[in-house]
Amino acid sequence: MKNMLLMSTSLSLSLFLLTPVQAQEAAEQDSFKGFEIEEISVTARKVTENMQDVPVAVTAFTGDALERRQINTTTDIGKITPNLEFTNNAPLAGNPNSSIIFIRGIGQVSPRANSDPGVGLYIDDVYMGQSVGGTMEFRDIAGVQVLRGPQGTLFGRNTIGGAVLLSTKEPGEEFGGTVKTRVGTDNLRQIFAGVDVPITDELKTRFTMGHKSQDGYVTRLYDGTKLGDTNNTTITAKAVYTPSDNFTIKLNFDHTQTDENGAPLVFAAYGNNTDPTVAQSAAFFGAIQSIAAGCTDAYFVGGGGPGAVVSYAPGFDTSIFDSVDFIAWDAGAGAYVKTVGGPPLGYTAENTDSRCANNQWNAGPYANNGTGPVGSSMENWGVSLNMAYDMSDAVTLKSITSYRELNWTGKRDADNTPFTILHTDYDSSGDQFSQELQATYSSDIMKGVVGLFYYEEEVVDILTVALGERESLDSDNNTVQNDAWAAFTQWTYDITDKLSLTGGIRYTEENKGSIPDQFDYADPDAKYLEVKLYEEKYTATTFSGSIDYRFNDNFMVYASYSEGFKGGGWNSSFNVPQSAEALENFHQFDEERAKTIEVGFKSDLLDNTLRLNAAAFFTDYTDLQFVFRAGPAPYLLNAGKASINGFEAELTWVPSENWIIEAGIGYLDDSIDEVVDLSGLGVSTPISTDNSLPFTPEIQANLGIGYTNYIGNLEVSPRVDISYRDQTFFDTANTVEIAQMDGVTTIDASIAVQPQDGNWQLVFSMNNLTDEVYPVSGNSSLTTGSGYAEAAYARKRQWFLSLNYDF
Template sequence: MAVNHISRGILLGLAVAVTPSALFAEEGGSKKKNLSSALEEVLVTARKRSENIQETPVAVTAISGDDLRAQGILSTAELSKSVPSLQINDSTAPQIFIRGIGQRAPMARFDPSVSVYLDGIFIPRPDGQLLDTIDIESVQVLRGPQGTLFGKNNTGGALVFTLIKPGEEFGGYVEGALGNYNEQRMRAAVDMPVNDELLTRLALASHRRDGFLKDPSSSTNQSVDRLSAIFQTRWLASDAITLDTMTFLGKTRERFPSYHCSVINEDALFINGLGILWPGDTDPSNPSAYQDNCKANDRDSLPDLVTNQGPSQRQIKHQDTLMFGATLDWELNENHSLKTILGYRDAIKKGPQQTADEGGPAAFLRGTVLDDADQESLTLELQLNGEFFDGAVEYAAGLFWQDEFKSERYLLSSPLVGADAISLAQLLAGNVPDSSLIPPGGSAPPVVGALVPLDTVQDFAIDGETLAIFTQATWHISEQFELTLGGRYTEEDRQSELITRTSDLAAVTDIVSADLRFITLDQGLGLLTYLGTWADDPITLANDILKASVTGEIGSPLGAPVRDYMDSTFKEFTPMASGSWMVPDAWLDGGFISSGMAYATWSNGFKSGFHEPSGVDGLLVVEPESLENREIGFKIDALDHSLRFNVALYSMTFENMQLITVGLDSANSLVVTSQNAGKSMIEGGEIEVLWLPSPAMLVSLTYSNNNYKFLEFDDVALTPLAVSGETVILDRSDEEFAVSPRQSASLGVQYTIVSDAGLFVPRFDLSYKGETYMGFDDGSWEVTKTNPGAVYADDYVLLDARLSWTNNNDDLSIAVYGKNLTDERYDIGAVATGESLGTFARVLGEPRFYGVEVRKTF
């Protein structure tokens, strides 16, 4: 396997944090004043039963709620600092990647490649997956395809969150924090038992913080404003039956990050490739408006933490979420149990919400979700778990069903543009315009119109139904050997309806030609001539006339609606097999190694196909993607269980990977679309190390290296398609995977000081992310051959630190913290579109944050 960078990369890493309490020996439920010299046992449920993580043949990282608090992790996005191969970007669209596999766009039609579960309930939409870590008992990150046991098939992995359950005695906590950028954070939870059989728990959270990216023409962006409440009940109906319920309410009123922009290819279609002139261009022989628009928002030319996206930006992130879950656990007998999980989720994402543009302050190109987008899902899962033959065979089997409805209204808009008569003649002849033929000042008469389609509005609704049956069994052949076999059959039905309306070009030309300076040239094409010269800036004049007549988010009259409907069913069987071997105790007595396990796994993943809106061409089918994973690993505890060393090496073959790219529809509209890359391969490795060099000190390390390679990836060149309608096939198999870095690592060090005044715990964490390719199309990859820095997010290191104090009664703690203490500037999201837009839009990550946190338990 191609994991040649692992040995030198070990020096960079971090692993899972362990809270100070985990270092203490326990006696009678209270802490003693002596520290433990051994690491605690960690239990996981990666195989639907509780197991020691060191005896589970799965690449999984488990973090307790106390661990999250000790490390200062407040949201899902921060998990990527300490979990190998996990990359989470929370910019204009949430993106979760594991081992380079994830989903880049937030549109309604995309299923996540990484599944997220809250108390067993599947969260189907990417923009709902980035949970705050509120009242979390534990989170498990499962790496690699989860094609057998977990409710919704995926190809990347799964994040499994478990809530703290209601307690049998009254009690709880209150936590508050204040920080820079006017940060105000409050969390509280209380257990309120009604009687011995009925227990309840209420958790509340509020988090507000001013934005740190200032825009002179709009509000400050990248703010935080979240309210949430979780109410749980636990009914102990009998010794054999327990019913848990959960109700979650969430309200988000934030502002997305705004971008910065840089020009990466002057020959892109919308710069010089088609000879298009934009508002502000007054000399066709030397057009500059498009590039000047981008440069007006260039990070290098603006003050620090300032952007300039203009007054038309719609950076709001407003969402209301309701979730309900009910879990019935029934111990049928001492060997078998039945679990039923019912889940419901309804989320309303409020518009208008901007999702894409070319990156400049003028509204040259805008992609916006209009009105309210609805997401509603209902899930039901049945799990039968147990054992046969006195525990020699353990099994899990069940059914999963989901019904989901999604809808959104999407607007893709651009202004009226222009073309010099010479360039227009070349385009109409099917040739690429040559600007050197245009005389200074341009030729007469100026031509203005809808050379780039003005407005396309699409109402998209999806009804999806999933039905799956799964089973997995583990045979304990001996005390050392076990064999696991499993499989899942999945059937997904997708019904999609698309209603498309485009600009009524006849009505547009009528509006503009009411000004006598403009004369209709071709009403069907939306072209007009101007009775003047280019020096008058006729493109801006025409747009001003149109804006004065048509107000609102949609900037032009729309034509008649066109309806498209598709119904498709996607089916797949995903098997798995795994074998593991435990090192015999007789080999370990008194030696360096305390326990050891080696395993080998073959597993498969599947993600459903879907229907893709493609501009005026309606719906297209994007085929399902599938993944085959071959993995080996070992897990070792050594030095009397004071050192833990886990390694996973894998090779994955990807078929029909679903990728986001840029294309053109038959009206020459630029569309963000999807396609399948024929075949690709991912090879890599992960290392996790946890070490107690002394009872008071904890050192944690992780490192991951993922080598990505396309084996088959054909695309269509945009320029000949736009100019002459010619289809030219491109081989893009030499490109890198986008968004996910090849290398990531972290280092964490924590020291516990026991004193008469209480516990003092200083801790610091370093996290490293390697440089990351951010290209969207083939033109971006071409840019890497001459200017690679133009389309890559630079590698970076973040330093976090925390000093906490806990009193001797263990009911009061105070912590001071700092995140990104070196005030590093780094990107958390970026899109390079070298062939079409010709720009690189980048989103800054969080600057230095610091504050104080107080927690009181009762």
């Protein structure tokens, strides 16, 4: 009912906005083009094709379409793309530029370099190897493609869920450019400038610079720091050289710098043992800190066998131990002692005593009580060389060479309380190199691609952790050394004018290496595990195939099969010395795989005024890399098998040149079919076949209505966009304290005004018009000794005023 009310309200608002436009509608202008169904080119099969001719579930947007729908960052794409979840603030990172990407229920939440993304992110054909840096502004984007389902043949490993392809604008033929400025809520200040500079007829260049600053929206009550702020600058340069009609060279450079206060994380819950008579290990860090602060409603007893002395602050009511069967008075020791073996035990009462670590420190979704160091920064730059040579009308050779460096930091107070329960300080620096060679062939009845791919990366992570159980700091340092190569080919044969068959295969070989250097700073020479290179080779052969039939120029049906895999690796979050048995259980994790059958259709109907595309799919997902916790540390372990079935449908309707209606819906039915029994390993994250996969809402939907017409010499274009997301969990344990437990409907609205000659445009817009409060990501350690849970919420209602000028 609530969602229907919101949708009705938004439609009423759109009519309200449109009424004066219609009332004052001027005579038709000769130059007025209005809306139309666009022909969109995609590269889902490594060659440029019309999206409606590709038997792949792909959603594609031009840069103009993104601007029309007020899609300004990568995290906005999920609002208009069914079955895509794209958010930021990945667990542990403490950096708002980190990204979490899921397509059809498959992705990865960990930002660490030792784990691979489940969805590949590409910019101008270059693979971005790390999740940090994936959250970025759309400043000079020519288009976005979202490829759903495993893309293991043409795009390789780490596209088990799919791939997101971004392309930037090409240099223009003449000197000119664009300047865009934007102001808005929370002291938003944004400027972008792009200029095309043709050097000669053969050499064209384009340069851009963009800066954005915006105050944070989560207040630290301790010092007034505003978390979740934005302060980034990006510069790019692109040169395109065409020495002949059949040879093109593109050189790209980009550099992004950020310096911000840190992720907008807030207190979500604390896993206290509220019954002092129950033996519970969770949240004993807080019990230790509470006792040290003088809390008289807390006790702690260490792990191991009987005899450990119970700790408590002066004033604690020891009569409570009379009803506790695992604590007894020891006259010889002159103290209360533990009478059983097992892990450490802790208890802290729920009260309003500021000396006690408990749930009183929940300050709501836009404030927190943390006092630990916070802050984040990032420097991300890269260069790529893309060369294409047409050997003939049928054969093209292509080379894509890239080098990138990524350095980032993230400091976070994970417990968001005045106590030192768990704080992290992440400092990462790394580089990657990739080389891809392609040969494409195209004739009247056959087209295909043959390629080789090589990738290597080295990332040094310096992770320092403050744990509430010890006075010294803990080191989780790790160096990742990975390399991979692959050979692939895919061919499409037109059996008849209407029937086509496609098949592809890829062989991948990768080496995953880890050099841990992990210790307690109180004794840095005592390593938790031997400091050396741990290395493992993974290989995979993945297949894909499809058949499509075109009834006519405007309607095609297809069926496809695809496979994908995401590499294994090495865990690197040890905080105690490890035995050989523990390393056998926790050190290494294996790859995961997905196989998908898909059927769908693509259609342009009603004299090309209505586009309707839809697909249904059935996915087997095996050896899932779930996040478990043994103590406070997160580990990736292969612990399950799942099934994910669903569908997507997308519609674009242009009933007249003045109106456009765009809509999409996605449905996911996921089930965890098998869970490996890990109870003997001491992991504490409860996962069962009753759980749902993270970032897998059952229903996603979007609806956009736009109108355009002239008032005098001004083109006026109001628009309303509605987005809905069903209940969504953010971890495999389905922790309700951090989840989005209710469906959320958001409404965005805008009105754009520009003159007939179109050299400037003024846009007023609002996001989250109804001021919805909802989480976008979260992290839970409630069942461990640290006992914390944290969440990040979306900004509340925002307004923007933009002025764009072309010259």
